[in-house]
Amino acid sequence: MSQAAVQPGPRLGIDVGGTNTDAVVMVGDEVIAAVKRLTTRDVGDGVMNAVAAVLDAAAVRPAALRNVMVGTTQFINAFVQRKHLERVAAVRVSLPKADGIPPMVAWPRDLLEVVGEQCYMVGGGSFYDGKAYAPLGVEELQKAAHEIRKQGIRSIAVTSNFAPVRPDIEQQAAKVLLSVLPDADITLSSEVGGLGLIDRENAALINASLRSLSRNVVSSLQAAFARIGVTAPIYLSQNDGTLISTDYATRFPIVTCSAGPTNSIRGAAFLTKMQDAIVIDIGGTTSDFGFLVRGFPRETATAHLIGGVRTNFRMPDVLSIALGGGTLVRFDGDAPRLGPDSVGYQLGERALVFGGSELTTTDIAVRAGQAAIGDPQRVKHIEQRKVDAVLDVTHRKLEDAIDQMKTNSKPVPVILVGGGHVLVSRPLRGVSAIHRPKYAEVANAVGAAIALVSGRVDKIYDFAALGRDAALEQARQEARSAALAAGAASDSVEVVDVVELPMTHMRTGAVQVKVRAVGRLAAA
Amino acid sequence: MYSVATDQDIQDMARGAVFLGSGGGGDPYVGELYLRRQLAEGRQARIVKAAELSDDAFVISIAGVGAPTVLVEHLVSTNTLLRLLEASQQFYGRKVDALISAEIGGANSMFPLALGARAGIPVIDGDGMGRAFPHLEMTTFSVYGCSACPSVLMDDAGNVVHVQTTTDRIAEDVVRAICASLGSMIYGSFYPMSGKQAKQLAVHDTISHTLEIGRRIRAARESQSDPIRDLLEFLNQPAEQRHARELFSGRIVDVRHETRDGWHWGEALINSGRGDTPEFSIEIQNEYLIARHEGRTVTLVPDLIAVLDAESAEPLTAEMLSYGQRVTVIGYSAAPIMRRAESLKVFGPRMFGINEDFHGVEQLVPESRKRA
Numbered sequence: 039m040s041q042a043a044v045q046p047g048p049r050l051g052i053d054v055g056g057t058n059t060d061a062v063v064m065v066g067d068e069v070i071a072a073v074k075r076l077t078t079r080d081v082g083d084g085v086m087n088a089v090a091a092v093l094d095a096a097a098v099r100p101a102a103l104r105n106v107m108v109g110t111t112q113f114i115n116a117f118v119q120r121k122h123l124e125r126v127a128a129v130r131v132s133l134p135k136a137d138g139i140p141p142m143v144a145w146p147r148d149l150l151e152v153v154g155e156q157c158y159m160v161g162g163g164s165f166y167d168g169k170a171y172a173p174l175g176v177e178e179l180q181k182a183a184h185e186i187r188k189q190g191i192r193s194i195a196v197t198s199n200f201a202p203v204r205p206d207i208e209q210q211a212a213k214v215l216l217s218v219l220p221d222a223d224i225t226l227s228s229e230v231g232g233l234g235l236i237d238r239e240n241a242a243l244i245n246a247s248l249r250s251l252s253r254n255v256v257s258s259l260q261a262a263f264a265r266i267g268v269t270a271p272i273y274l275s276q277n278d279g280t281l282i283s284t285d286y287a288t289r290f291p292i293v294t295c296s297a298g299p300t301n302s303i304r305g306a307a308f309l310t311k312m313q314d315a316i317v318i319d320i321g322g323t324t325s326d327f328g329f330l331v332r333g334f335p336r337e338t339a340t341a342h343l344i345g346g347v348r349t350n351f352r353m354p355d356v357l358s359i360a361l362g363g364g365t366l367v368r369f370d371g372d373a374p375r376l377g378p379d380s381v382g383y384q385l386g387e388r389a390l391v392f393g394g395s396e397l398t399t400t401d402i403a404v405r406a407g408q409a410a411i412g413d414p415q416r417v418k419h420i421e422q423r424k425v426d427a428v429l430d431v432t433h434r435k436l437e438d439a440i441d442q443m444k445t446n447s448k449p450v451p452v453i454l455v456g457g458g459h460v461l462v463s464r465p466l467r468g469v470s471a472i473h474r475p476k477y478a479e480v481a482n483a484v485g486a487a488i489a490l491v492s493g494r495v496d497k498i499y500d501f502a503a504l505g506r507d508a509a510l511e512q513a514r515q516e517a518r519s520a521a522l523a524a525g526a527a528s529d530s531v532e533v534v535d536v537v538e539l540p541m542t543h544m545r546t547g548a549v550q551v552k553v554r555a556v557g558r559l560a561a562a
Numbered sequence: 563m564y565s566v567a568t569d570q571d572i573q574d575m576a577r578g579a580v581f582l583g584s585g586g587g588g589d590p591y592v593g594e595l596y597l598r599r600q601l602a603e604g605r606q607a608r609i610v611k612a613a614e615l616s617d618d619a620f621v622i623s624i625a626g627v628g629a630p631t632v633l634v635e636h637l638v639s640t641n642t643l644l645r646l647l648e649a650s651q652q653f654y655g656r657k658v659d660a661l662i663s664a665e666i667g668g669a670n671s672m673f674p675l676a677l678g679a680r681a682g683i684p685v686i687d688g689d690g691m692g693r694a695f696p697h698l699e700m701t702t703f704s705v706y707g708c709s710a711c712p713s714v715l716m717d718d719a720g721n722v723v724h725v726q727t728t729t730d731r732i733a734e735d736v737v738r739a740i741c742a743s744l745g746s747m748i749y750g751s752f753y754p755m756s757g758k759q760a761k762q763l764a765v766h767d768t769i770s771h772t773l774e775i776g777r778r779i780r781a782a783r784e785s786q787s788d789p790i791r792d793l794l795e796f797l798n799q800p801a802e803q804r805h806a807r808e809l810f811s812g813r814i815v816d817v818r819h820e821t822r823d824g825w826h827w828g829e830a831l832i833n834s835g836r837g838d839t840p841e842f843s844i845e846i847q848n849e850y851l852i853a854r855h856e857g858r859t860v861t862l863v864p865d866l867i868a869v870l871d872a873e874s875a876e877p878l879t880a881e882m883l884s885y886g887q888r889v890t891v892i893g894y895s896a897a898p899i900m901r902r903a904e905s906l907k908v909f910g911p912r913m914f915g916i917n918e919d920f921h922g923v924e925q926l927v928p929e930s931r932k933r934a
Contacts, residue, residue, distance in 0.1 A: 135718045136637035138676070139595045143602070165745040166632055171719065200635050234634045236595065341591075442888065498631075539631075539819070550631065 047104035048096065049270070051487025052088065053301055053480075054081055054110040057322075060483040061088040063096035063103075067308075071096035072480040081112060081255060082262035089266055100267035105559065109275035109486040112255050113248050114295035118345040122254075124193055125154040126246040127186045129179070130239065131162040131198035131211050134172060141197070141239055146346040153247045156189055158182035162207055163199030166498050166548065171199075174207065176214055183218035193249045194219075195242035197227035199235060202497050223249040223289075230292055230351070232496035233550060237341055237350035244347060245292040252291035256284050273525075273559070277353055279304040279334055279485065280492035281559055283525065292351065295344065299356045301485030303328040303335040306453040308488045309475035315451040316443055316469075318436065319481070320458030322364040323380040325436065327357040327443050330453075332534065334556075359439050363400045363458035364389070367428055374428045376435070390416045399461050402428045409460035429463065437467045444468065455481040492556040493520025493531075502547025510536065510551065517555035526557030563614060563684070565606040566675065572597050574776030577877060579671040581775050582768065584866040585880040586849035587668015587694030588630035596638050597672050600679040607675040608684040609769055610660065612761045619659040619757030621686065622650060623703075624677055625670045627715075627737060628747030630881065633669065636747045639718050643677045643749060646716040650751040653714050653724065662686040662760060664701055664752060666768040667694030667849075668879070673749075675769075688764035690753070691909075692771075692897045693866050696848040698737060699730035700909040702899050703753045706763045710752040713737070717744040725750075765897045779875045789875035790890050797894055805895040805924035809853055809860050810834070810842040811872055814887045819846075830869070830883050832891070844869065844891065846880045851914050853891060861893030861923045862911050864900045868892045893923035 048070065053060045054077060062072045073091045078084035085108075093100055116122045128141035141157045142150065160182065161175030186194060194215060198207045205228035212224045225245045231238030256274075263272060274287040275297040287294060299319070306317040313333045319326045329336040335354035342353060360378035364385040368375045381388040381398060388394035390401040391412025397420075403409040405417040406425050444450060449470035454462060455478040466472065477484060495516045499509040514533050521531045535554040566572060576594040579587070597607065615621070624643065626633065651657055661674040666689040678685040690701030698710050710730045715723040715737065723740050727733040741748050755763070778796050782789035790808065797806035812834040819828040826848050831840035845852045850867035853860050861867050869878045872888040883889075899905065901922065907913075910920050 132637075134641065134720075135639055138638040138640040138643070139592065139599055143595050143599050166629075166635070171745060233631060235637060236592075236634070 048098045048102055049105040049107065049487055050089065050092070050103050050268070051483040051485070052085060052106070052108045053298065053482035053486055054085060054108065054112065055298060055482070059084040059088045060480040061092040062477070062480050062483040062487055063092050063098055064484070064487045069477050069484060070098070072477055072483065074480060080258065081110070082258040085259060086262045086266060089263070089268070093266075101269055103268055103270040106263060106268060106270050106272045107275060107281060107486040107489055108259060108272060109297040109301045109482060110255070110294060111298045113252060113291040114344070116251055117244060117248060117295070120148060120152050120345075122251040123152050123247040124250045125156070125189070125191050126243055127156040127158065127182075127189070127191045127194045128239065128243055129182055129194055129196045129211065129215065130157070130159045131174065131196065131207060132235075133159055133161045133175065135163060135199055136235065139236065142243065144348070149346060153243070154189075154191070156186065156191060158185070160211070162211065164204040164207060166200055166203065167500065168200070168203045170204070170207065174210055174214075179211055179214040180218055183215045186222075187219055192221065193223045193225070193246040195225045195227065195239065195246040197235065197239040197242055201226070201228035201238070202233055225249070225289070230290060232350060232552070233498075234341070234350045237348055240347050241292055241349040241351045244344060244349065245290055248291040249289070252288050256288050260284065273489070275301055275486045275489050277351070278337070278492055278554070279489055280556055281489040281525070282491075286524075295351075296353045296356075297486075298482060299326055299328055300335050300354045301489075302326070302455055302482040303330055303354065303485070304333075304488065305481030305483070305485030306330070306455045306475065306478070307333055308484055309477055309481060310453050310473045312451060312453065312473070315453050315473070316440055317453045317455060319456040320454065320461060321362045321456050322382045322385055322458065323360070323362045324358045325361045325439070325458065327359075327439050328354055329443050334534065357439055357443055359435060361399070361432065361435050361461075363398065363461060365399045367397045367399060367402060369424065372424065372427060374424065374431050376428070376431055399428070399432060399458075403460045403463070406463060408463045432461055433464050433466060436462065440466060440468055454478065489559070490556045491521060491524040491526040491559050492554060493517045493522070493524055493526070494555075495520065495551065495553045498548055498550050500547050501549050509549070510538075513551045513553045514555070517553040521555040521557050525559055527560035528557075531555050531557035563608055563610045565608050566597070566601070566679075567606055569598055569601065571773060572601065574780055575769070575772045576672065576776065577779060578772030578775035579666060579668055580877040580879060581868050581870075582692065582772060582866065583667025583694040583877075583879060584849045584868065585846060586696065587665060587670065587879070588633060589879055589881070590669045590672050592633055592637055593669045593672025593676065596676040597679065600676050605679040607679040609687050610684040612686050612688055612757070612764055612766060615660055615686070615757035615760060617756060617758035617761075619760075620654070620656040621660045621662050621755050621757060621760045622654070622658055622751045623662050623664040623690070623753045624674050624749065624751055625664055626673055626747065626749050627741050630669070632745070632747045636718070636745070638673065638676075640680055642716060642718045643673070644681065645720065646714065646749050646751060647677065647681055649716060649722055650714045653712070654754050658683055659757070660684050660686050660760070662753070662764065663689040663769070664703070665689060665691055665694050666765075666772060667691075671769070671772060685769070686760055686764065687769045688760070688766040689768045690764065691864075692765035692768050692900060693864070694849055695909055697731070698734040698752070701753070702765055702905065703755065703759075703763050704730045705905050705908050708753050708755045708759050708763055712754065713750055713752045715740055715748050715750040717748045765899060783874060790870060790872075790892075793875060794892065797892075800924070803895070803898050805922065807861075807893045807923055807927045809891040809893045809927065810855060811890040812842060812888070814883060814885055814889060815840055817883050817885060826880060828880065832889065842891065847914055848880070850880065852911070852916055853893065859918060859921075860926050862916065862918065862920060863914060864896040864905065864909050864920070865923045866894040866896060868894060893927060895923055
């Protein structure tokens with residue numbers, strides 16, 4: 039049995055969002071204290087404020103914390119806004135293949151102006167069955183490295199053909215580059231993506247562009263915790279709701295880019311003890327719908343754009359609609375029109391109940407008696423039929439979105455989190471039950487605090503040679519080993535996902551297999 | 563003649579190529595990027611009508627052969643395609659005057675355009691099926707007298723294989739075996755033909771059709787109108803022997819995928835959200851072959867079946883279908899040349915093991931469903 043299960047000391051979960059920094063202290067399965075603070079320009083300051091406050095409320099000494107878990111949207115925001123990115127070099131090991139489409143072909147111009155267009159293609163790579171089709175171009179790599187040094191670039195993304203099957207080819211290429219550039223930050227595509235060279239290469243390049251930012255953010259967080267006196271190991275949440283070390287996050291910032299919605303979905307699951315549900319996070323401006331399947335967010339099946347760049351990176355499947363507690367309400371005669379604009383974080387000044395002059399969905403909720411916030415006298419004049427009409431539209435919008443997320447017609451339970459949950463007062467069509475757990479407003483910080491660690495495999499196996507059972511068992515083993523390497527307690531690792539995709543135009547037997555294993559974090 | 567001059571045109575063509583692929587042909591994303599790369603380097607693809615060529619012009623089809631999953635790793639090599647073109651001209655003993663795509667649906671719509679742009683050779687506005695099919699012999703070229711062979715195959719290492727077989731059906735098996743032994747992705751020259759043959763045997767204007775379809779969907783989306791209604795209005799032109807029907811709209815409740823002998827087989831079940839009994843089914847053999855509504859056939863091969871995202875009208879290949887998607891299914895008539903008796907003997911329903919006679923979508927479904 040792992041140490042964590044024996045001594046469940048207090049741990050800290052933090053979610054650093056664009057607007058708010060939320061923090062919770064948990065012991066075992068219990069939330070001891072929770073706070074919400076504004077996010078500050080320097081992330082460390084906001085984190086310090088929130089952590090000091092939550093430790094105070096929980097009456098826990100900083101040194102008593104066993105683990106600290108942080109979820110942050112810093113990196114994805116930086117990439118989307120093209121801020122704090124560094125120049126990168128793309129090294130592709132693929133010749134004589136793939137010269138027709140060099141790296142970064144379809145990247146947005148404004149992004150290329152920031153990260154540059156340094157691309158190198160050299161010999162090497164593998165067939166789908168793992169057989170190398172060309173020797174590694176060692177001299178070409180050395181030449182590229184010298185050129186990269188001349189350009190003053192420190193961060194390099196290395197991508198080779200069928201790297202998920204032969205990651206060693208990328209590792210060898212990295213070794214050659216490091217022999218010339220010992221201080222370079224190197225991202226290997228096999229470490230950040232699955233099959234699909236362009237999408238995987240893009241993910242590696244995005245990651246490379248965030249390396250120096252991630253070093254700064256992580257060290258700023260570490261410094262903030264050190265100042266408060268927190269000595270526990272710090273982990274970051276990644277997109278699938280599992281944890282990574284600060285060292286790993288420094289090297290792979292891209293894996294944190296959608297941790298925000300993931301943590302809120304996982305937090306909702308934890309607070310309700312539910313495994314399968316639709317989670318609706320109703321904020322000030324939007325409602326975000328996620329699908330909880332066996333305790334984890336459902337992920338997108340298709341390629342998607344991050345800041346205008348296509349990747350096949352694993353992300354939770356989240357649907358956002360423009361409906362939140364700050365959404366503006368207008369009337370065409372008696373017919374209400376909701377949004378899409380919102381007063382957002384200025385709800386506390388601009389909404390009627392808070393003394394403002396604008397009618398929002400929150401004002402309607404107060405008038406309808408669903409929420410007791412602000413001054414109800416200020417919304418008394420709104421006619422009942424108008425209130426009913428707004429509630430009709432609000433519920434219908436939510437119902438339509440729920441319908442879009444569902445996979446069959448069976449009624450599903452819904453978990454409401456986020457401050458805007460007061461907008462919902464009626465049963466929803468197609469929904470079996472509505473859950474509003476305690477601490478719903480800090481569900482994302484709870485999601486960070488309860489995170490697990492995971493390991494994944496995405497490779498082509500030869501079922502004809504190995505036999506299906508043996509091949510799947512091999513894939514499972516590899517996923518389990520990856521989870522252990524990521525810090526899982528060995529007794530807790532469990533395979534949660536196995537997907538088989540047979541391949542056409544190949545000798546029968548080639549099957550792409552994706553396996554994911556997760557486990558509880560082993561105590562440090 | 564016109565040129566493909568913008569990234570947006572290329573993206574529209576790729577979207578249209580998925581639509582015409584009838585579920586098969588692979589994601590044209592790799593081809594799309596390859597063509598955009600040519601454009602970025604200042605090379606535009608030139609598209610000509612077959613009628614603009616002289617009768618004795620020399621035309622070949624250049625195509626990629628392989629697994630879509632391998633294509634997305636190995637991508638495409640300009641060096642290989644230029645060497646293939648050179649080797650083909652040597653082998654056939656003729657300079658190539660124009661390229662033609664054998665298959666407009668999916669990835670192979672783009673490679674001739676990109677190579678044409680790179681090598682300065684025009685591409686004929688047409689192809690050999692107006693859709694996608696899984697076999698080499700399933701083209702109007704082959705049915706009406708232009709053989710796929712002699713053919714020149716090449717891999718990225720420079721291995722060259724000349725293929726000469728007695729029938730295109732045998733060529734299909736031979737090319738497939740060679741492809742598997744060379745890493746499952748190769749390129750080839752097929753269907754050497756004269757300008758006169760191109761005029762007589764091709765399904766015409768299909769490149770322009772991909773562009774128009776892609777444009778319609780995008781324009782409707784941008785103007786916030788119903789893209790599926792707009793698309794149906796555009797496609798359904800009975801006076802031009804083009805018939806389009808909305809067959810069904812609903813949610814995918816089950817998709818089965820399996821590989822048999824290197825082919826992708828499967829079935830997608832769709833219902834309209836009332837109850838769990840599937841109301842609508844689509845059978846997949848690489849492409850969508852037959853659509854049935856409550857057991858009754860509503861469209862079958864060689865007519866096209868397109869599965870679109872119900873909201874955005876984005877066309878979906880068979881590999882993209884997954885549980886829970888909301889989709890609209892459209893039946894679209896194949897070109898008249900594709901529906902002749904000689905054609906049906908090669909790619910009619912019975913060639914895919916479907917024990918039914920072919921009937922056009924306009925006979926099977928006299929009227930489109932009413933759109934809400």
